[in-house]
Every structure is written in C-alpha cells, then in structure tokens.
Amino acid sequence: MKIYKTLLSIQKRVRKHINSNFQKVVFRYFFYTLIFSSILIVLFPFILPLSFYESSVITLSISLSTAISVLIVTNFIKPSQPFPLLLSVIFSSGAGSALGAFGLISFSDHPVFNNHIVFFQLVFGGILFGLIITYVLVFQTVIDDTMEERLKRLTSEKKVLESNLKLLQAQIEPHFLFNTLSNILSLLDIDLSKAKGMMEDFIHYLRTSLSRSRKDTGTIGQEIEMIQAFLNLFKVRMEDRLHFTIDVPDQIRNLPFPPMLLQPLVENSLKHGLEPKINGGNISISAEKIENILRFTVIDTGLGLNFAQNPGVGLSNIRERLQSLYGEQGRLILKENQPSGVEAIIEVPYERD
Amino acid sequence: MKEISCIIADDEMPLRRYLKEQLTELWPALTICGEAKNGKEALNLIEKNQPEIAFLDINMPGLSGIEVAKKVVGICRVVFITAYDQYAIEAFENGAIDYILKPVSKKRLKKTVKRLKEQINTAHVPESGVVKTLEEMLVSMNIKGSSEYLQWIKAQVGNEIQLVQVEDIYYFKADDKYTIVRTKDRETLIKKSIRTLIEELDPNQFWQIHRGTIVKADKIDRVSRSLTGKLVVKLKDIDDEPLFVSRPYAHLFKQT
Numbered sequence: 001m002k003i004y005k006t007l008l009s010i011q012k013r014v015r016k017h018i019n020s021n022f023q024k025v026v027f028r029y030f031f032y033t034l035i036f037s038s039i040l041i042v043l044f045p046f047i048l049p050l051s052f053y054e055s056s057v058i059t060l061s062i063s064l065s066t067a068i069s070v071l072i073v074t075n076f077i078k079p080s081q082p083f084p085l086l087l088s089v090i091f092s093s094g095a096g097s098a099l100g101a102f103g104l105i106s107f108s109d110h111p112v113f114n115n116h117i118v119f120f121q122l123v124f125g126g127i128l129f130g131l132i133i134t135y136v137l138v139f140q141t142v143i144d145d146t147m148e149e150r151l152k153r154l155t156s157e158k159k160v161l162e163s164n165l166k167l168l169q170a171q172i173e174p175h176f177l178f179n180t181l182s183n184i185l186s187l188l189d190i191d192l193s194k195a196k197g198m199m200e201d202f203i204h205y206l207r208t209s210l211s212r213s214r215k216d217t218g219t220i221g222q223e224i225e226m227i228q229a230f231l232n233l234f235k236v237r238m239e240d241r242l243h244f245t246i247d248v249p250d251q252i253r254n255l256p257f258p259p260m261l262l263q264p265l266v267e268n269s270l271k272h273g274l275e276p277k278i279n280g281g282n283i284s285i286s287a288e289k290i291e292n293i294l295r296f297t298v299i300d301t302g303l304g305l306n307f308a309q310n311p312g313v314g315l316s317n318i319r320e321r322l323q324s325l326y327g328e329q330g331r332l333i334l335k336e337n338q339p340s341g342v343e344a345i346i347e348v349p350y351e352r353d
Numbered sequence: 354m355k356e357i358s359c360i361i362a363d364d365e366m367p368l369r370r371y372l373k374e375q376l377t378e379l380w381p382a383l384t385i386c387g388e389a390k391n392g393k394e395a396l397n398l399i400e401k402n403q404p405e406i407a408f409l410d411i412n413m414p415g416l417s418g419i420e421v422a423k424k425v426v427g428i429c430r431v432v433f434i435t436a437y438d439q440y441a442i443e444a445f446e447n448g449a450i451d452y453i454l455k456p457v458s459k460k461r462l463k464k465t466v467k468r469l470k471e472q473i474n475t476a477h478v479p480e481s482g483v484v485k486t487l488e489e490m491l492v493s494m495n496i497k498g499s500s501e502y503l504q505w506i507k508a509q510v511g512n513e514i515q516l517v518q519v520e521d522i523y524y525f526k527a528d529d530k531y532t533i534v535r536t537k538d539r540e541t542l543i544k545k546s547i548r549t550l551i552e553e554l555d556p557n558q559f560w561q562i563h564r565g566t567i568v569k570a571d572k573i574d575r576v577s578r579s580l581t582g583k584l585v586v587k588l589k590d591i592d593d594e595p596l597f598v599s600r601p602y603a604h605l606f607k608q609t
Contacts, residue, residue, distance in 0.1 A: 035580075140578050147576045147606060175412075178436040179365070182456030186371030237365045241414075275364075278391050278414045305505050305516060316520055328538060334516035336507070342516075 007035075025137070029071055032133050037063045054110060058122070062100045066126040069096030070134060089134045090127055097126020172209065183237050198236050205229040209263070220287065221253035227266050227285065234270055241280025242270075248287040252294070257348075258325060264314040265298040265344045272309065273302020273341055281341065294350045301341040305334075322348070357473060358384040359406035362395035362421070363434065364413045372408060372434065372457060379459070380466050392416025399425050405473060411435040422450065423487045430472060432465060450483060502555035508534055508541035517541070519558075523572045523588055524596060525550055527565030537590060560605055562586060562598040576606050 037059050044055040073092035074085070101122035180202055187195035208226040224246060231244050266283065274281050281301035288295055315332065322330030326348050335343040359376075363369045369388050376383055386402045389395035392415045399407055399421075407429050409418035422431045433452035451465050506517045517536060526533045531542040532550065551561050561567045574589040576598070584598035584606055598606065 136578075147573065151571065151573055175436050178455050182371075182436065183365060183367045185456040186367040189374065190367065190370050236367070239366055241364075275412075276414045278393070280414075309504055315518060319521065331538075334518075335513055336516065 025075075026071060028137055028140070029067055029133065032136055033063050033067045036129065036133060058104060061104055062097050062122055062126045063129055065100035065103075066093045066096040066130045067133065069093065069099070070130045074134070085134075085138070086131075089130050093127045093130025094123055096130070097123045100126065172206065179237065180233055183233075187236075194236065198233060201229040201232040205233065209260075217256055218259040219253065220248065220255050220257045223257060223259055223262050224248050224253060224285075227263055230263065230266065231270075231283070238275070238280055241277075242274060242283070243281070244283040244285070246285045248285070252287045252289065255294070258321065261318055261321065261346060262296055262298065264318060265346070268314060268344075269298060269300035269302060269342065272306075273300040273304065277303050289350055292350045294348050296346045297343065298345075299337055299341065299343045301337065301339075304336060304340050304342055318346070322346070356384055357382065357406070358386045358402060358404040359408060360387045360389060360395065360398045360402065360404050361385060361408045362389035362392070362398075362413065362418065363408075363410035364390050365410075368410070368434075368455065375457065375459060375462055376408075376466075379463055380470075392418065392421045395421050396424060399429060404429055406430050406432065406469060408432050408434055417491075419487050419491050423484060423491075426484055426487070430469065432469070450486075503550075503553040506534060506543060506545075508543050510539075510541055515541070519554065522569055523591060524569060525559075525567040526596075535591070535593070560602075562596060562602045562605065564599065566596050568596060 040059045040063075041052065041056045044050055044059065045052055048055075050058070069092040070089055073088050098119075101119050104122070105119060180198070184195050184198050184202065187198060205226060208222065208229070228246060231242070231246075235242050235244070262285070266285065269283050274283065283298065283300045286297050315334075319332050322332055329347075329349045331345075331347045333345040333347070335345070337343045361369050361372055361376075363372070373385055373388070376385065383406075386404055387398040389398050390413075392413045395407065395409060395413075395418075396416065398404075407421070407425060409421055409431055411418040411433055412435065418433060418435070422433070425431065431450050433450065434455060434457060435452060436455040451468060453461050453465055502519075504519050506519060506522070507514050508517050509515075517534060521536045523535045523537065525547060526535070527547050528542070530544075532545055532547060534541045534543055547561070547565055547567060550567060551559070554567065558570055559567050560570050568586055568588075572588050572590075574587045576584055576586050579585050579597075584603055586596040586598060588596075
C-alpha cells in the first residue's frame, strides 16, 4: 500500500510538469512499462535459469523496444477503431520485440539464447506485453476523455448561467425599481414631504449602487449609507412591518472595504425574510473588531431559510469575492436565528489604513 | 341601479391609498368596502362583503394575489395591480382577468374601469381557462423562487448550527452514524444519512458513486483507474484522499 502511494505521489509530482497531451501519453506509457517490467524482472529468475541482471537486460530491452515502436506506430497512424488499433499494436510490438530479441541474441553469449525457439518466445512475450500496456492505457484515456467532456459541458453551462446572472445582478432589480417609484408617486398627493424624503433616499441609493458596482474599493461608511437609504425606502413601504437598527462605530466606518458585500445580505433578509412575513420583523446590522478580525453581522427575524429555496447567485458571489480578496481569511457564515430568521456573518482580516 | 362594490388589497399603504383616491375620482358610484394588507385579509373581506370586484396586488405576504384569485374566481372579478410584469402576464391580455402595472397611470385605470362597467352589466361567468392560467402563473412564480431539491444543509459546527449552501459542497461521505459534509474550507458532520440525502438532492448535480459517498459532479477534477482496476474520483481544489467508485455505480463514468 505504501509503495502504491509513493508511486502515485511521484506520478502526481512529475505529472504537474507535463502539459501537452502527447507528453502525457508517452509518460504514462513508459510509467506502466517500467512498472510491468520491474514485476517481470523480479519474477523471471524464479521461472528460468537467469540471474537478476540477465533478467533485467532481457526484460528491459524487449519491453523498451516494444514500447517505443508501439508509441511511434500508434501516434503516427492514430487508429481510433478498435480493430485497426489492435492490428497496429500487434504489428508494432512484434516488430519492436523482434528487433530487441535480435539484438539480444546477436550480442549475448548466454546459453539460453542457443535455442532458436527463444527468439519466437521473446517476440510473443513482447507482443503480449505491448497489448497489455496499450489496453491499460486506452482504458484510462477513455474514462478520462468521457469525464472531461461531461465536466466541460457541465462547467461551461454553469459559467454561462453564472455570467448571465452576474449581469442581472449588476442591474437594479425591476421589481424594486417600479415598486419604489409607484410608492413615491402615490405619496405625492397624500404626504408630500414623505414623498420628497423617499425620492431623496431613492436617488442616493441609485447613485451609490450604480457607481459602486463598478468600483473595487470604498469605505464601510459608504456601504452603510447605501444600506441606510435602502432600508429607509423599505420602511416607508412596509411601515410597522419593518424595524431596523444599524450599529457601526465611527472608527470602523472609515476603514476601506469592497462594495456590495453587505448590501446583498440586507437585501436577502428583506426579500426572503421580512417582506413575505405577514407581521414583518426586525433587521439589525452591526460591525465590530475582535482582535485582528473585522466582523459584520446581519440578523433578521424573518421567515428564515426555506430548505428548497434557490439561494440565487448573491451568496455564492459574496463567497467567491471574499475568497479572491482574502483567501482563507474571508468567511461568510450563515446561521439560523431563534426563534426565526437568519443570522449572516462576514469576517475579514482587520487591515489598518 | 345596483350598488357595485369592491375591495383593494396591497401590502403597501401608499399604494392602497393612491388607488382608492384614483378610483373615487374615476368611478364615484363604486363603493370601496374594504382594504386588505395581505392575502388572508383579502379573502376574509371578499367572503364577508361579497364585492363584485377585487383589486389585488400579486406580491403579498402570506397568500399571494394569485392564490386569492384562484379561490374567488366564481365569486367576483379580479384585477391585478402589480409591479411583476415578468410572469406570463400576456396570458391575461385577452382573458377575463385584467391587470394594471405599477405605478398605476390614470389613463390605464380609465380603460380598466370602462371594461369593468361593461362586464358588470353582463352576468359574471368565470371562464374555464382562468383557473388553469392562474395555476400556471403560480407554478412559474414558484419555479423562479424555489426548487424541489434540497438547497441548504444544517450542519453542526462547534456549539452552533450553520447553514451550508448545497452549491458549496464537494462531497458527502458516510462515517459511522453520521455523514461528513466536505466544503472547501472544512468538514462538518450531519445526522442525515446518505440514503435520505440522495432522495432530496438534485440528481443532476449530485452523483452517488458508492454506498457511502455522494459527490458533486462539477467539483470532480478527473476520474482515473487505480492500479487495482478501481475507478477513482479526484476532486478540484482540495487534496483529500481520492474517492472510490464501487461497481454498481461505475456506469456513470462509462462512455455512452
């Protein structure tokens, strides 16, 4: 088992340096050839009157000449159908081992080579060898190719979907847009000052979200202001069904922070948690510094997570961005809030200005 | 002349009030007998007052406007007032159910009022296609929001229960009485068995490769054969021990 694992790790390490497909095939071929040969080298002295040295010379010369000729022939002819492949392997391994056997017999004085039948035994052995190695190789390649194709399809479909969704997310959600505008319109006759306030919050929100989705940097204060405007808008629409608190100390507000990491959490809480709940609920947003970690918490008392609910790209997006910005140190944790609702926590390393 | 009454349902007060004022102006003979903040209240009002017309917002907490409409299809006429224009509203262009998009324009409301006045004079017979269209709308709304498969896993991490998105899971592996859930940065344990999980997870995304292993298909890096001939799955990004595919599941990786 240990030997197997060591071999696997060697294979893995060397494999990392190999890029092209052909190199992969060659490498694999020789790898299996060497393994197979080593086994034979060890076995032969028990069957035939040979020393380990003689066994290695014979095995290696036959197997290597076989391997080389099979590789050359199959890569120049490149047969894809099984029958032509079989023929070319037999032909090339026969030719290769014949060459190897011929060389052995000519240059060796060993008594085992005095018999002419030995030549055919060696050629036969070589052909068998070539067939086995090719079979193993083909099998593995077939599995790899099928899997690769399937996975490529899966990942490319997924990538298209994701990029489309990311585009969508970058735009303002139409439902939110039209609902807010209708509310402002309705308020113009009923309560003009409220309508004005809502209009201002809406403009502020639009301006910040449109510009911030394009930028990479901002401050926590800017994000909180945007969230505040966002919540103000919903407060007018939901009245008593929404209560919220924002608890972010000034020293934290000045810190730099990538935009649109917190806002989606608040949006989720509203959209999935509070809006659909008949009596609404509460959202609290807070930030604190704990040693060298900056922690943001968004807690709502809404409906909580529905276990069949599609989370949408929002949360995956946040996770991916945290990963690429902070690596292992950026975390998004989701918990159930008691008695109902969701607690979302973002933790990032605390960076001084 | 018979008195015609209606109810208005919308979870947002400014919109309810605005519609009420516009209706009072455009159709003074219309009695507004009640306002509802959510679907349940709307149903109660309709049952109590038996109005001829119900103006319903679609997106309301509790029961949605569509579910309310389904229940009152024989009792009164429905007009949807909604910001949702992406849910097959075309289905209602020629139908017995009218809709108005928010924000409500006076011109549009005038047209609706005219139509309603004409319809009120004829006896109210619910069209057979209406209920079906409503159901289709409900289905398409639900599809957009949810899936029939598990999307979240509750996992115990230390003292607390965290929610793991199914999207982030690499594999599930049975371990004694529990199941290991592997995400990129950690391993957690849950009580759900592999057998239950395989019934609840989307089979297109999650493949069972072994009696005790379920793998997320798009996290697979490669599949190879070990020297002993077994199929072995290697995952992207993480460096765990490779997962073995047992024979009954090997067909997943065969060339079709």
